[in-house]
Amino acid sequence: MVAELSRDEVLRAAKADYKYGFHMQEADYTFKSGKGLTPEIVTKISQMKNEPEWMLKFRLRSLDIFNKKPMPTWGNTKMLEDIDFANIHYFVRATDKQGSDWEEVPDSIKQTFDRLGIPEAERKFLAGVTAQYESEVVYHSIREDLEKQGVIFKDMDTALRENEDIVRKYFGTIIPPADNKFAALNSAVWSGGSFVWVPAGVKVEIPLQAYFRINTENMGQFERTLIIAEPGSYVHYIEGCTAPTYSSDSLHSAVVELIAQPGSHIRYTTIQNWSNNVYNLVTKRAVAHEAAKVEWVDGNLGSKLTMKYPAIYLMGPKAHGEVLSIAFAGEGQHQDAGAKMVHFAPDTTSIIVSKSISKDGGRTSYRGLIKVYPEAHNVKSSVRCDALLMDEESRSDTYPTMEIEEKDVTIEHEATVSKVGEDQLFYLMSRGLTQEEATTMIVNGFFEPFTKELPLEYAVELNRLIAMNMEGSVG
C-alpha cells in the first residue's frame, strides 16, 4: 500500500491526464444483430457460435421464462420501466477472430483501452487478461505457468466448444434461468464472459483479469462467467468496467456463478464504472462447500441504475463468506446494491461491509439478506453499513432483512448514515488542505477498508475516479 501522502500525489497527477467521457470511432463490426428479441434471434446467436443443441434449447427455454417473468417489484421500479427491451441489440461481434496475443488486437480497440488510463496496470498481467470488447472476447491469453498448473482460463464461448462436459455440468446450476427476469434474459442471449477452472490444490498467484467495454449504442452486454475452484485451490478474479457516455440507454445484464469446492478460496473483485446511462442488472451467486471461502469485493461507481446483490450460499460446515462493497452515486444515479448470505450449514460465518456515498442527487440503497436455516448451529454473521451523504439533494436507504430460524447463532447488523464531519474537515483544512481536498481525503478514508483489498493499481485508479467524482462537489 502506498503511503497516504504519496498516494495523494499520485492522485493529483493522475487527475490531470485522465480524460474520460470520450467517444471512440465506430468500430468495424462484423456482425450486429437487429434490435429486439425473438426466438429467431436467439437461434441465430446460437448458430453463429456453432453451439451444441442443449445450449440452444437452454437459450430458448430461458427466453420463454424471460417473457413470462414479471419485472422485479423492488429496487428502482420506475427506472426499470424505462427499459425498452425491443430497442436493444442482443448480439454484436466486433472482430472475427480473437487475438492470441496483444499485438493481434486491433488498434481501434487498443486505443479504447489506452484511453481508459489503466492499461499500465493490466499490462503487467497481460498474459492473464481476458478482455471483452463488445460482446466477444477479443484478446485472450494464458500465461504458460497457468497452463502448466492445469488452470483453464478462457472466454465462455471457447470453453463451451473445448470443455463442453465441464461447462454443461455446472452452467446454470447456481443461477437457473428462472431465478429472476434478468438472469433469464442473460441465459437466453449470453455471449462472452470468462470460464475459470482451477484444479485441486492449485493456488493461482496472479489475479486473473478481464476488462469489459460497451461501445455500441443500444447494445446489450450479456456476459456469462463461471468459476470452479476444486478442493483446496485458490483463485482471485478481477473484472473492471468503464464505458464512454452515450445518449441513449444501454443494458448490461451479466450472470456470474462461482463454485467453491471444499477447502477452496475464491475472491471475485469488480470495479464497475459503466457510463451513466447503463442499466447494470447483474446476478452474482456463489456456493461455498465445506470450509471453503468466497469473497465478493464489489465497487459500484458508474451506471444509471445498478441492481446487484452478490450472494453466497454457505452449504458446508465452516464455510465462510464475505462481501465488501462500496457504492458511489452521483447525479441521476441509483446504486441499489447489497449482499445475501444464506447459511445452510453449521459453523458457517459471514461478514458484510457496505459503504456508500451519495452526492448531487444520487441515491444509494443497501439491500441485504441474512438467512439462517434450522440446524445451522453456531452461525456467526455481522453486517455493517455506513453511508455518507454529501448534500441535501441526495438520498440513502438501508433495507436489511434478517431471517433467523436457528437459536444458536450470533447475528449483528449495524448501520449509520451521516454527513462528512465538520470537525474532520476543519482539522484537515487547518493543515492547509482545500475543502475539496479535505473532503476527498475523508471520502477516501471512508472507502479505505475497500481500497486496501485491491491490488495497488486498482486502488490508484479507484481513488482517481473518486477524486474526479468529487470535483466541484463543494459549494
Next chain:
Amino acid sequence: MTDRTTVDTIARETVEGLTARLSEPSWLSESRMRAWEAYFQAPMPTDRDEGWRGTDVGAIDLSKLKTYTLSKTVQCEKPLLPNWFETALKHFPNRGGVLFQSTSSDCSFNLNAELASKGVIFCDIQTAIEKHTDKIRPYLEAAGNSVEEGKLSLLAKALFNCGLFLYVPRGVEIDVPLFYGINLDDVLAGGALMPRLLVVAEDNSKASLAYSVGSERGEASGPLSLLSQYAEVHVKPGARVTFLELQQYPDSVFMVNRSNCLVDRDGRYEALTLALGGRQTKSDIATALRAPGASSEILGIVLGDEGQKFSFNTIQDHAASDTKSDINFRVALKDSSASTYQGIVRVAKVAQRTDAYQSNKNLLLSAKAKADSIPKLEILADDVKCAHGATVGPVDREQIFYLMSRGLNETVAEELIVLGFFRQVLEKFNFPYAVNWLGEEVSRKILGANDSENVAAFFQDAE
C-alpha cells in the same frame, strides 16, 4: 344494553345499518363510509405478505363477523372492574381517571373532578360523539384512509364499535395517569371487537394514558376472534403524551393494530407496547414528527411462548428539521414462537439535523423459535445522524456461565438475563409506577405463576 349482530363487512349496507342502529349523525356515517371504501379497496393480506408469514389470517371470514356495540358508559364513583384490570390499577397509587368498557356488564368510568372542571374530556367514543361533537368531529372527519394502513385496521376505522376519546385542553397538565380497559370476554369464540381511540393533547398540555384489552378467560382453542383497533394521537405544539399499551390476550385472539401519532412543534410522544401476545399480534405504529423540535420515543417489549406470533412494524417519519426519534424493540422468544420486526425511518429532504436511532434486539430461547428483523432507513436529507442496529442470538453463554458460577441453575440464570434485557427498555419509559406493573407481568410470564416471590422481587428496586 349490548347489541350483537353477525355482519357482512364486505357489504356497504353494513355501514348504513350500523349508523342507523346507533342513530348516528350523517357526518359520522359519511366518515365511516369513506373508511369503508378504503377498506373495501385494500387487498386482504395473505400469509405470503411480509409480516403475515405463517399466520392464519385466512381463517378470518370478513363476510361473517360477529360484531358488538358496547354500551355507553356512565359516570360513577366506584367502577365495576374485573380482576385483571384491578390488579393492574393496584400498582398506581394516584389515578386521574378510569374508563372501562364491556359487553357483558354495565360499563363505567370516573374522572377526577378537578380534571373535569379544567375541561378534560375522558369518555367512550359514542358519548363523545353525542356530547362533545364540536371537539371530536373535526378529527373523525379529517382522518385519512390510506390503503397503506392495512385492510384490517381500516375495518376498525369504518366499523368501530367501542373506543375512547381523551381531550386535554391547552396548558392543562395531567400528572396522574388515566386508564382505559376493554373486556374481551364475550367477544371470544368468533367475535370481533373494533375499538377506536382518539387522543388530542392541545398546546403545552400533558397526559399519560395506559390501555389494555383483556379477559379473565384464557381460551386457547375454539374459533378465532378478531381484535382490530385503530388509535390516533395528536400531540400539539409543546404537548407531551405518554401512551402505554399492554397486549395480553387469550391464545384464540388475532390482534391487529394501527396507531398514527402526529407530533407538532416541540411536542413529545412516548409509547411503550408490552406484547405478551395472543395467537397473532400485528401492530403498526406510525409516528410523524411534523414540525421542528418534535420528538418521539417508541419502545417495545415482546415476549413470546408456545406458538405465538408477533409482527411489529414501526413507521417513523421525520418531516421537519431538528426532530429526534428513538426506537427500541426487544424481543425474547421461547418454544416455537416467532417474531417479525420491521421498522422504517424516513427522513424527508427538509428534515435537516434529524437525529434518529432504531434498535431491535432478539433473544432466541429455544431451538424452534424464529426471529426476523428488517430495520430500514430512507434518508433524503444530508445533515443527519441516523443509525440502527439489530441483533439475533441466544442468551450469551458467558453471562450464563458467570451466573452459574455464582450458584444459579441454568434456567434461573437465563430468566434473570431475559428480565434484565427487558428491564433496560422498561426503565427508559417515563411513566411512574409502570415498571413495577409491567415488570410483574413479564416476570409472571417468564417465571410462571408459582414463583410469585421472585416475580415481585426482580423489579422492586426499580423505582
Next chain:
Amino acid sequence: MSKTPILVIKDLHVEVEGKEILKGVNLTVNAGEIHALMGRNGSGKSTLSYTLMGHPRYHVTKGEISYKGQDLLSMSTDERSRSGMYLAFQYPVAIPGVSVSNFLRATVKARRGKDVPVKEFRKELKECMAKLGVKDEFLSRYVNDGFSGGEKKRLEILQMALLKPDMALLDETDSGLDIDALRTVAEGINALSTKDNGMLLITHYQRMLDYVTPTFVHVMQSGQIVKSGGSELAHELEAQGYDWVTKEHASTATV
C-alpha cells in the same frame, strides 16, 4: 496437627478447542493456606482457574480433581459455586439490565440455600461495602456494565466477601488496579482468609504479594507447575525474572 486438604489436583490435562494447554498439573491446597500461582501470560494460569470453575470450553482430557473430598469434575459450575468454590474473574462480563443488588441477593440465596431477609441482607451488604470502600450507588447500577477495571475488581471481591468461599480462585485480581485500590482489595483478601478455607492467587506480578503473604508460591510454565517454594520465591522471581526459572527447569529436565 493434621492438614485438611480442600483442593487436590492430580495430573490435570486440559484442552481448549482441541489444543492442549494444561499438561499435567499437580497441586494441593489445604485449609488455611494461600497459594500464589505465577507465570507468564499464556502459561495456563487462567485455564486452570476456568477449568476449576467448570467453563464449558475447557475439556479435561486426563487427571482428577478432588474438592473437599468430592469429585469436582462431576459437578456443574453452579454446584461448585454452591459448595463454596469461588472464582474472581479476570474479565468479568457485563449483565446489562440486572442491578448489582438483585444479582447479589440471588447469589447469596443460591450459596446459602435459603432466602436472606431483606433487612438482614442489607445490613450485611452495607458492612461489606463499607470495608471495601464501595459506594451505595453501586447497587443500582447494572452488573459490570460500564464499570471501570477497578470497579469490576471490587465487585468481584465484594461477592467473595458475601459468599464466604471455601476455596477462592483469584484470577489476576491485581491487574489494572492502582496502588490504593490494590491495598483495599488485598486487605479484603486477607480478611477473608481463614484457617478453614483455601485460596489460590493467580498473578503475573509479585506486587500483590507485598500485601498478601502466600504460604506457597508456584511457577507455571507451558501448562505445568515447574517450581514451587515459599513466599521468598516471589521475590526471587521479581529480581531475576521468569527466564531464570526457564533455564533452571530446562537444566533439571535434561538431568
